Amino acid sequence: MDTKNFIAEKLDRDELIRLIEYHNRRYWDEGEPEIPDARYDELIRALQKLEPDHELVTRVYAPAVAGSGKVRHLRPMLSLDKAYSLEEVLEWAKKFARSEDEELLVEPKYDGISANFDGRVLSTRGDGELGENITDKLPLVELETAGHTGKVDRPVRGELVIRDDDFKTLYSHIRKKGGGVYKNSRNAVAGIMGLKEIAEMELQGAKITLVDYNLVSFRVKYSELAAKWEELRRQLEALPYPQDGIVIKLADSAYSASLGNTAHHPRGEIAFKFTNIRRETRLIGVEWSFGKNCLTPVAELEPVEISGTTIRRATLHNIQNILELGVQIGDTVTVERAGDVIPYIVSSTPGEERRSPLIEDCPSCGAKLVRRGPELCCPNPECPETQLQRLAAAVRNLGIERLGEPTLRKLMENSGVRHLGDLFELTAMDLLRLDGFAAKSAANLIEEIQKARIVNDYQLLAALNIPNIGANVAKVIFSHTDFAGLRRMSEEELSAIPGIGPERAKALVSELAAQSEYLDELLGAVRLIHAAAPAAEIPTVCFTGKMPEKRSYYEKLATAHGYRSADDVTSSLSLLVAADPAENSGKLKKAARLGVKVVSLDEFLSMLSPASAPIAEADGQLSLGI
Ligand SMILES: NC(=O)c1ccc[n+]([C@@H]2O[C@H](COP(=O)([O-])OP(=O)(O)OC[C@H]3O[C@@H](n4cnc5c(N)ncnc54)[C@H](O)[C@@H]3O)[C@@H](O)[C@H]2O)c1
Ligand SMILES: [Zn+2]
The missing domain is CATH 2.40.50.140 (Nucleic acid-binding proteins)
Known part of the structure; x- marks a missing residue:
């Protein structure tokens, strides 16, 4: 049987079952998966379509560990329902959201071994009801929960993982029993939990982290989930834990519990798996x-x-x-x-x-x-193909939808069109001279082009095709100045605008000068709208005092949540996070004097929420028509 190159959709039921059983053995018992999870999940989904209740689809599995007896869980520890696209996540959410405002929690799907600590005993998920007692592994384990990093000293449900930074540093030296290093962090956790004796690992400095599922949890409304999805995904991926997906949960835990569980998963939660x-x-x-x-x-x-x-x-x-x-x-x-x-x-x-x-x-x-x-x-400014692409991008920026690449190509070849400015001069006659243009569509296109003369300043700036200056960045710039002001600004002034930075500033100044004549012509041909939006406020945060983790760790976390970290306390600082707010440090005194808000680390961690949209560039995307 070819166990790797299957096309799941084409297999019959018996072949599916044979393959799933085979890969289950490789994964759970031998710890040596032969195929990526996403490929395995294709098999499960194919079987699920044929037989939704098949035992292979509904059973909860757990890796073999070296435990010292069984532990009965007070609440079952189940698997999660899976989704493989945002559409599937939204379908699930639609089913359970009681209104557009239903609140959801969005969390990393940690890729390790799930575990429960009841205050005394550490255990694995097992079959969901009975777990394995792995309390003897505690000396290797450090807990990360809101406001506490250190000994596992309070009840918690979470995932045993190796942090990305630990895997890079510690585990490049740690030898497996029998020699060699661990291939990936998931293997390492499973390998170590499978050891009867951990003394050797302790000696080598092995560290495993139990992350509380509640540690990172973004709250979003059902109606906002789709719009915020990519941003959330980026923020989660920036976190220093191995992840194989995103978990979405109903935030109202009483409501979620009222929906109950299947044999396999709670209904109020779903995992989006990276594929x-x-x-x-x-x-x-x-x-x-x-x-x-x-x-x-x-x-x-x-x-x-x-x-x-x-x-x-x-x-x-x-x-x-x-x-x-x-x-x-x-x-x-x-x-x-x-x-x-x-x-x-x-x-x-x-x-x-x-x-x-x-x-x-x-x-x-x-x-x-x-x-x-x-x-x-291509360095040639007259290069026909480059010009065509630049013009096509500018046309997209102005939102002239009827004007696609094939028409632009004809216009460039036959009507001498080179730039955006030339398009505004076109008449219906020019279009009718081209192959395949009917009178009606020519008139419509001319009307659309003429309407595009009324243009937002940020659209026009984006249409200049300056590298890394797309519409979003342009919006940020015009929240500080208008077009005339922009043309007078120096590199230093521009790079001081939050989110712009020296490289963009440099490109802007040199390109605005290089395109100056063309820009004059364009500005003469259009009517510019300047909708001065309020400056996109990026909150700043500064840390003080001795934190359980390195300072850089919290700074990264803050950045992932849309904050900018600052070294000093100034009057424009949004927040000072103090390990001990009662302490008498210079920063705390200064914050009190300037009226800057001070919060404890716990408070800060609990207020982390999705950031305001970061500056994203849709620049340079290519469509391959696959
Ligand atoms: N590659 C292979 O050959 C192979 C074979 C068998 C199984 N597998 C993989 O194993 C998976 C099945 O394992 P599973 O049942 O543990 O499912 P799963 O690992 O896909 O997801 C469920 C688990 O996610 C964990 N989890 C992580 N973050 C969480 C969070 N924030 N909140 C709540 N829970 C969180 C919990 O432990 C939960 O039990 C399959 O989907 C497949 O990808 C792969
Ligand atoms: Zn060329």
Whole structure:
């Protein structure tokens, strides 16, 4: 039986069952999974479709550990229902939300072993009712719960994990029993919990963290979940714990409990699982696709099926990535598809007949290409394909929806259109001269272009195609100044705007100067709207006193929650977090004098909530039409 390269949807019931049983053994008993979780979950989902109540779908499993007897849980410790896309999460939420305002908790799905400490005994999940007593492992375990890091000294339900930083530092030296180092942190936790004797691990300084499930918990309304999803995901991923998904729970615990459990999971909670699925195939070509500033290499692949979708193309990001991967045409490549992002190549092994995918000359204008950072770019300002991409991006920024790339290409080739300014001069006659344009659609398009003359200042700035200055960044800038003011600003003044920084400031000043004539022309052709939005306030936080963890740990946590950390107390500081607010430190005195709010570490940890939208750039995204 081929246990790896199955296509779950095509297997019959008996084959599914055989494969699931096989992989269960490899994973739970032998601790040596042969396939990634996402591939295993494909099998479970296929069986679930055929037989929702099959024992393999509903049973709760646990890894084999070296325990010293059974422990009966007061509340069952179940698994979680799974979702593999935001749509599935929303479907679940819709089913249980009593109104648009139903509050949800969004938490990391820690990737370790779940455990319960009742104040005396540490135990694993086991089959959900009876766990294994692993109290003897406590000397290795440190608890992280709100406001406390240290001994496991209070009842808690959480996950035994190895923090990312510990895995990198401690576990690069720690030897497994029988030699060698642990491959990943999940294996390490399972391996150590499977040891009868931990003295050797204690000697080597092994540390395992029991993270309280309540430690990081973002509260969001059901109606806001979709809009905040990506931002939440980024914030969770920045945390220093191994994670294999996101857990979403109904915040009202009494309501959640009233919904009850299936044999397998509580109804009021669901896990969104990251699905990074990898497959091998062959690289048969590389196409260099034009962007508005540079060329993006796109891999052409021998078609390969990844969770139900046939993949023929994948991004190779940029030339530097190609060089780092050492990949050539003809090589065997590993393609990964993670959620809805464009598939990409993660590694390659040399094929027998291989040739370089690199190019030296621009495929459009023939100019010698140049390296700019990790990118390969055409330096010719008149390069037709680059111009087309820049114009297309500008048109998107102005929201002229009827004007797609094919029409723009024709307009550039036949009507001498080069820039946005030229578009405003177009008449219906110009369009009718192009192939395939009917009178009605020509009139509609001209009307749409003319309407786009009334434009927000941030749209116009984004339409200048300055690297890393998209509409969101432009909005931040125009909350501080208007277009005329922007053109007068120095690099220093610009980089002082929160979220802009020296690199963007530099690019802005030089590009605004370089495009000055064109900009005058544009400003003459449009009517600018300046909707002075209030400055996007980024709260600042400063820490004082001796914290249980390193200062940098709390600073990272704060940053992940949308704060900026500050070293000193100033009148503009939003919050001073004190390990001991009763202490008499200089910072605390200064805060009292300036009227800055002071909170304890516990209070701070409990107030962490989703940040205001960080500055995100949709720049440089490419669509591959897969
Ligand atoms: N690769 C393989 O061959 C293979 C084989 C068998 C099983 N598996 C994997 O094991 C999984 C089944 O394990 P499972 O039943 O433990 O499910 P799970 O690990 O996917 O999710 C449930 C568990 O998540 C934990 N959890 C983490 N963060 C949490 C939080 N914030 N709140 C609440 N709970 C949290 C809890 O311990 C809970 O029991 C499968 O989905 C599969 O991915 C893989
Ligand atoms: Zn060119």
